[in-house]
Amino acid sequence: xxxxxxxxxxxxxxxxxxxxxxxxxxxxxxxxxxxxxxxxxxxxxxxxxxxxxxxxxxxxxxxxxxxxxxxxxxxxxxxxxxxxxxxxxxxxxxxxxxxxxxxxxxxxxxxxxxxxxxxxxxxxxxxxxxxxxxxxx
Numbered sequence: 001x002x003x004x005x006x007x008x009x010x011x012x013x014x015x016x017x018x019x020x021x022x023x024x025x026x027x028x029x030x031x032x033x034x035x036x037x038x039x040x041x042x043x044x045x046x047x048x049x050x051x052x053x054x055x056x057x058x059x060x061x062x063x064x065x066x067x068x069x070x071x072x073x074x075x076x077x078x079x080x081x082x083x084x085x086x087x088x089x090x091x092x093x094x095x096x097x098x099x100x101x102x103x104x105x106x107x108x109x110x111x112x113x114x115x116x117x118x119x120x121x122x123x124x125x126x127x128x129x130x131x132x133x134x135x136x137x
Contacts, residue, residue, distance in 0.1 A: 002014050002015075002119065004111060004112060004115050006102060006103060006104070006108055007104045007105070007108065008102055008103075008104060010069075010102050012067050012068075012069055012098075012112070013067070013068040013069055014066055014067060014068065014115055014116055014119055015065075015066060015067075015068055015116075015119065016066070016116070016119035016120040016122065016123040017061060017062060017065045017066045017116055017119075017120045018065075018120070019120050019121065019123065019124035021061065022061065022062075022117065022120050025054065025057050025058050025061055026058070028050065028053075028054035028057070029051065029054055058113060059095065059099070059109055059112075059113060060091075060092065060095045062112060062113045062116040062117065063094060063095040063098045063099070063112060063116075064091030064092055064094050064095040065091050066112075066115075066116030066119070066120075067094055067098065067112070067116075069094070070090060070093075070094060071085075071093060071094060071097035071101070075097050075101050075102075076093065076097070078101060079093060079096055079097060079100065079101070082100065084096040084100060098112070
């Protein structure tokens with residue numbers, strides 16, 4: 001899937017992200033969580049903040065680098081007014097545009113992350129990298 005249509009009607013054009021960078025973020029969730037996603041629901045209190053930070057980093061990476069579309073000028077102006085449009089880092093402006101202006105529910109965040117991850121895995125496999133070990137080998 002190289003396009004994702006959001007509930008707002010915005011169509012995002014996606015591209016794969018670097019698999020090794022993605023794998024590095026995913027490892028922050030822990031090996032158990034990667035092997036059994038239900039483990040994410042059993043996070044202890046002291047791990048919760050780390051998981052939230054890793055989730056935020058995962059979204060920023062997938063939205064910032066895995067989406068081709070840039071925010072329109074009016075959205076950038078809105079983000080600037082909120083202090084969230086770093087024009088020197090367009091990938092962060094893109095992630096903030098999606099997070100604060102466009103996306104309407106948690107399901108859309110998950111769909112975007114999953115779609116970008118799928119493209120990255122597909123590209124890694126096409127390049128002969130072993131996806132299950134982070135592309136090492």
